[in-house]
Amino acid sequence: MDFNDSKEQAEFRAEVRAWLELNANRRADEVQIMRGQEGGYERAKAWYKKVADAGYACLAWPKEYGGAGLSQIHQVIWSQEVADFDTADGYFVIGIGNCGPAVQAFAPEEVKRDLLPKMASAEHVWCQLFSEPAAGSDVAGLRTRAEFDGDKWLLNGQKIWTSGAQHSDYGVVLTRTDPGVSKYRGLTLFMIDLKQPGVEVKPIKQMDGGRHFNEVFFNDAVVPDAYRLGEVGGGWGGALHVLMNERMAISGVQPNGFAQFLHFCQHTEVDGERVIDDPVVADRLASWYARDAGLRNANWRMLTAIAGGGVPGAEASLGKLVGAVMNQEIANFSVDYYNEAGAIMDDTVNVLEGHFQRSVLFSPGIRLAGGTDEIMRNIIAEQVLGLPQEPRVDKGIPFNEIPTGS
Amino acid sequence: MDFNDSKEQAEFRAEVRAWLELNANRRADEVQIMRGQEGGYERAKAWYKKVADAGYACLAWPKEYGGAGLSQIHQVIWSQEVADFDTADGYFVIGIGNCGPAVQAFAPEEVKRDLLPKMASAEHVWCQLFSEPAAGSDVAGLRTRAEFDGDKWLLNGQKIWTSGAQHSDYGVVLTRTDPGVSKYRGLTLFMIDLKQPGVEVKPIKQMDGGRHFNEVFFNDAVVPDAYRLGEVGGGWGGALHVLMNERMAISGVQPNGFAQFLHFCQHTEVDGERVIDDPVVADRLASWYARDAGLRNANWRMLTAIAGGGVPGAEASLGKLVGAVMNQEIANFSVDYYNEAGAIMDDTVNVLEGHFQRSVLFSPGIRLAGGTDEIMRNIIAEQVLGLPQEPRVDKGIPFNEIPTGS
Amino acid sequence: MNFEFSDEQKFIQEQARAFLGDKCTAAQVREVLESDLTHHAGLWQQVIELGWPATAIPEEYGGLGLGYLELCVLAEEIGRSLLPAPVSSSIYLATEAIKLAGTEEQKRAWLPRLAAGEITGTVAFAELDASIHKGQVAVEVAGGKISGCKQPVADATLADFAVVAARDIAADNFSLYLLDLSAEGVTRSGVDSLDPSRPLGKLELKQAPVELLGGAGEGAVTIDRLLNGAAILLAFEQVGGAEAALNMAREYTTGRYAFGRPVASFQAIKHKLADMFVAIELARANAYYGAWALSTESPELPLAAATARVSATEAAWEATKENIQAHGGMGFTWEFDCHLYYRRAQHLALLLGGQRVWKNRLVEQLKPAASNSHTL
């Protein structure tokens, strides 16, 4: 048990750090604050081109697909070092982390060599199209139809909650190809070129006023059969592969609001007293510190497993569950601490530029996106603890006979 | 909205109080402390005989059944006044509160006139026999068989968690008379004379070392048909009637540990500082006070409804749910407050004579007895909020075909 | 013994519910939320015509001469419908301040116009750099002129006057003052609010003329009593809003299907909604007790008010955040109304100071005078 790099790892880390010092700026803020992000996408594209040109994109991917042919542990070292710098690659995480492995696993070799290098360098941006209005927690309840038409597939239907669709060139899309068989069997996974007339992207306005997500409408959108990922009817297996790799893509702890809360406690005075010296704050701070540390340390355990060639199991769901709930609790507790002034959204008035106020409004979304609290608990219960499923009324009957309430 | 008595109520209250001052002792403790109870039963019997002789037993029951022919509100006034005195009638609450109404609703008139007056005066003690080893939360899954044998019923099977069975002369027992029909239809409710050879009572040792509950075994126990409560196969309806009246019997807030905690906070000094002056304690105290007050005030609303002739609905379940959870939280928090000394069970060492230490060990039972937290939430969800049931795998099939896992 | 509102009070409540259910839907709330409007003028006018601002003003001052219980049942419906109007600022706070502390002359001057809805008031207690809850006030009065900055002030840009807490430099104590917001020396502006359907603002004061309200140096005592009353009325708003959120969750999850069954049939959702119900019932019961204490000016008012407040803030937070959760992704959209309740819950929870303030007020009431203590 030690936190030291091997000699080779230490050399790589030094090299990365040297390159970053030359090519990026250190973070100005002590903690990351939630702000409006104007122009972030263009900045991210430019930054990532630099990364790719220097050979640091997709370190663990094979060279022929635009990667560096190195290991997961190199990728981890990169992520650790880049975290100290003011860079942005969040726009590409889903494409590279989720879509990339699916394409590598299921696409024909020719297609892979054609599309993956551009994905790796973020010349092409990708998104993942699974959720639908009537298929949120129940992803496999989706209705977007894909029908084979001579030599190509035609897609009709609607996706929702698609992060980054407005910027994306391609997507990985899960569709229903046979509504007459049971729900998990009638699904097929495809890649799709999103820059075509049959695809329309509409941003969704969130409760906090932001627009991070989209609706995507398919109206006879065309997909060549070469873009099929896996067997017809084998889409659910492909989707699980995507979700499993999603866990690999998480190279750090997800935002849970703790760093900002600690900063608030340490660096704010109220009525002449440091916030951290308030015993009630200290009581909460200790509990949240222990949770945050637990998440960080659990993440070290996961990285150790990955470094050893393993794949993280469903226990990774706990980071999402714990972090999301804690994030909302922290935001509410902090805003409450400001008393009347807590209700002011003005950036200039509040400590941390109104971070906690924004967080109050954004935090409910984190508990929903990427699987609700309830789904996370189901996953832990069934996949980690092996507890039995509930009685399933949608099992073993054709999809189009499953009750929908309408 | 006022808390004043009507003139007649005020007179009755004064009369009750005057009688109590003469016939009972005021509580010595400021708060009730959990202690071992030796000789409590005999004391309770003697006390209740005095109450009955004075005409204060079962105030709302008809006179012909041993009551006073007064109203529920008189009963409430009695309960409020008696609470200030050191008396004990907990042994008779289940009989009078639960069994009494069932007997009144379903027994033949002759049986009622015979048995109820002795129940009302606690000359006869009654208990309620519903739960079984394989039928806890799922009460209707019970297996105790009652078979008609010429002119009488023969009972075979086992009950569990029967409070007061060791003291009881009679019981109200729910049995299965037809395992070949669906579970809720094959049940029948009876009264049973427990002082017969076919009945064996064994106390259960609890995790805290106490023995409040019993197992009751029936081995060809005999029940005359005149002791049947309602129709054959109509036992579930009768059982619901019992449970509904159980709520009426709750004339005060159930123990939730708050009074003792408040006393602890107000009257204890640690390292020269009053516990209530510790900000972290104050933070918890305020939350628990608000919950305790909410329960007390919700109880006032229920009493108002009862006084107006209403019957409390399933919302009464919330008192059990909130109180039981809070009780365990308070016990743990308080014991933790003592640090190392918290682990000492010695009555003489700890404030409140080790109340919180005992409560740590007893409180898990309160969350289970009379319906678990989970069952209480189900009841609120289904019966108060009208939410749909889960898919039922035990519905509409004969009882003896329901999966049991064995 | 009767712990229920009277039939007359329930009738007032039903009328209010019918009126607001019809006229004050999410569409009206959004008119204010999504614009720079300070309030829904049409609804506020109708509310005035219904006599709500006059409810608890004595008849001798042009009011209806009803009591706090009537105001409580109205507050519950106002909370349920998220009425975007200056009810708390003007009715629960400014009007009450004048009733509590005003001289006979001040009552005669102000209350009839408030009752008739001719004018609207607010209170300006909070400051960014001084906590009124600790008795701190930085805004100063000298020679009848006030200077300094008050923020946040609810309805600052709408109200005609404000009751301001300020320090009298000469006397070194603090008092309440009546301030005409159109007077010279008053600059008012809006600040962004967590709940834009209830706008906030600030007052920058430079030698603006003020008039003492109540006795000199009695600011703390009056504010204390005022906050207790307002806390109870807001508790009813919070309970009303929380119950509306629970009802939204119930309807949505009952109608929406996943895995072939109503979402509401999953135990995780059922138990979530049961917990919401429990929190609301406790808060409601405590609000009722508060209503009784307020209506009878019981010595228990401070404890009852803090208790009602702590419970109601808790219930509103629980119900409005879990309503979003029960809706799944759609609950996070601007289009769905979940966030309207969630935002209002935040607004109400912060308006008179947060949970920390009210928990402390509650515990202060539980501290025994004599130190009859054992040592651990």
Next chain:
Amino acid sequence: MNFEFSDEQKFIQEQARAFLGDKCTAAQVREVLESDLTHHAGLWQQVIELGWPATAIPEEYGGLGLGYLELCVLAEEIGRSLLPAPVSSSIYLATEAIKLAGTEEQKRAWLPRLAAGEITGTVAFAELDASIHKGQVAVEVAGGKISGCKQPVADATLADFAVVAARDIAADNFSLYLLDLSAEGVTRSGVDSLDPSRPLGKLELKQAPVELLGGAGEGAVTIDRLLNGAAILLAFEQVGGAEAALNMAREYTTGRYAFGRPVASFQAIKHKLADMFVAIELARANAYYGAWALSTESPELPLAAATARVSATEAAWEATKENIQAHGGMGFTWEFDCHLYYRRAQHLALLLGGQRVWKNRLVEQLKPAASNSHTL
């Protein structure tokens, strides 16, 4: 980068688990729980033969010369099996105290006998009327003689010697002392314990002879370091016990049917068990970090120890109480083993001071030295 125990350490753990799983079942725990025995002498003897007391004692003092990581993996299994023996008193505390503070002579005198299991030690820090966590000690030493009362003292009636915290009257500071518990002037007796499988007692001391352990006046510093190490070892015990409770709940609810289906198929139960799992995983991760900090004597040890402790106490409480709940009524019986884990969780949570103490220790480590603060 490697945040995992080594294969050798895992092997030690597996051996321990196999041994305890076979020899230390609930039946053995109950032998102590349900009697006046101080510990399970047979098991303790076997543990000695396995060399566990010698694990972290250097070879030069007759130990195995292994490290804290090996002790951590053993602790997890000890917690899992509820071993009714003086492991924490003697191995984590008394032995460590001598290692930390003893003179070379004291180490040579005591450690070989502890390693060989010839003697058993404990620590006597707590007093009813003074909090060691606030630096308070009432028991006094004067002229090499100690007087006063220590309570609770784990394994007081079993141990051969105790490391006692006491005040030196002359120097007006406090130090640690070695006390032979069979010496004249020592009266020891048992007191009832929340977990009778881990007995408590008290020491009444009247002019009993003691020997200074470590430097005079260094009591606070040594105890601080000692508690940090013991907190991490106990965290592993807590995690082991919590995981055993979760496993009990999983097995019982999977096998028991209600409403025609396994109890474990109800979402309320599934989510309860998921929450138990989450708490345990966080605690385990923090315990691992603590193990690393302890094994490397990292400057982060105080923070890592408090974090491990706070998480582990929380997880053990959650898992052991909800295990009872998941069992339904049977979980409340003496006959079922649920309460063994619940009692042990209480014992471990209180042994080194409660959550309040450890949360404060944690936050003290987060307080910035310089006051580089903004004002709200």
